[in-house]
Amino acid sequence: MTDYILANHWDSWASVIGLIVAIIGFAITIINVYRSKKAAEQAEEAVTKIRDKILTFDKFGDINTAITILNEIKRLVREKKWDIIIEKIPPLKQTLVSIKGLTPELSKDHKRNILGVIQQLTILEQEIEKTISNKESVSDIPRINRILTKQIDRMTELLVEIQKNISR
Numbered sequence: 558m559t560d561y562i563l564a565n566h567w568d569s570w571a572s573v574i575g576l577i578v579a580i581i582g583f584a585i586t587i588i589n590v591y592r593s594k595k596a597a598e599q600a601e602e603a604v605t606k607i608r609d610k611i612l613t614f615d616k617f618g619d620i621n622t623a624i625t626i627l628n629e630i631k632r633l634v635r636e637k638k639w640d641i642i643i644e645k646i647p648p649l650k651q652t653l654v655s656i657k658g659l660t661p662e663l664s665k666d667h668k669r670n671i672l673g674v675i676q677q678l679t680i681l682e683q684e685i686e687k688t689i690s691n692k693e694s695v696s697d698i699p700r701i702n703r704i705l706t707k708q709i710d711r712m713t714e715l716l717v718e719i720q721k722n723i724s725r
Contacts (some may be wrong), residue, residue: 575648609662613719620716623652624709627674630681631705634698639685646682650675660719667718670711677708 626649633642657663657671681701687694695701 565656573676595687596601612659613662616656617716617719619652619656620719623624623649623656623674624712624716627709627712630683631702631709634695634705635699636696639689639695642683643689646685650678653678656715657681660685662719662720670715674708674711677704683703 626645630642630645630649631647653671653675658669659674662672681704684695684701689691
């Protein structure tokens with residue numbers, strides 16, 4: 558009987574076996590596609606995390622630079638070098654705007670602090686412009702440096718917060 562089935566219906570059996578092989582192959586292909594998709598998603602997530610870390614490092618450097626410039630402005634105020642100070646303020650404000658806008662992990666308080674620093678620099682810039690144009694001297698240098706010190710402290714707090722995020 559087996560000989561009869563094999564001899565006369567071999568083509569039917571071959572079709573059934575071919576169908577089974579095709580179904581198994583298709584199932585394996587679907588599983589591999591799913592695994593590949595999951596691996597691609599994990600790779601994309603890893604790339605995003607690395608990109609965010611790199612951006613955070615950039616912002617860390619920008620904040621460090623801003624603190625250095627603020628300290629330099631403080632020294633220049635003591636020396637009454639108004640022309641130099643007035644040249645340093647606009648690029649510093651641009652850097653701060655960039656930090657505020659391009660650092661998504663900043664809290665609302667940190668963004669508010671950066672805005673406060675920008676506003677204080679704008680006031681200082683206006684005061685120095687007035688001083689230069691009227692050929693007057695700034696009367697309260699200690700007050701200006703107290704304000705600058707407070708802004709440096711705010712930026713240092715931000716720097717510490719960014720450093721914590723980098724080490725996580």
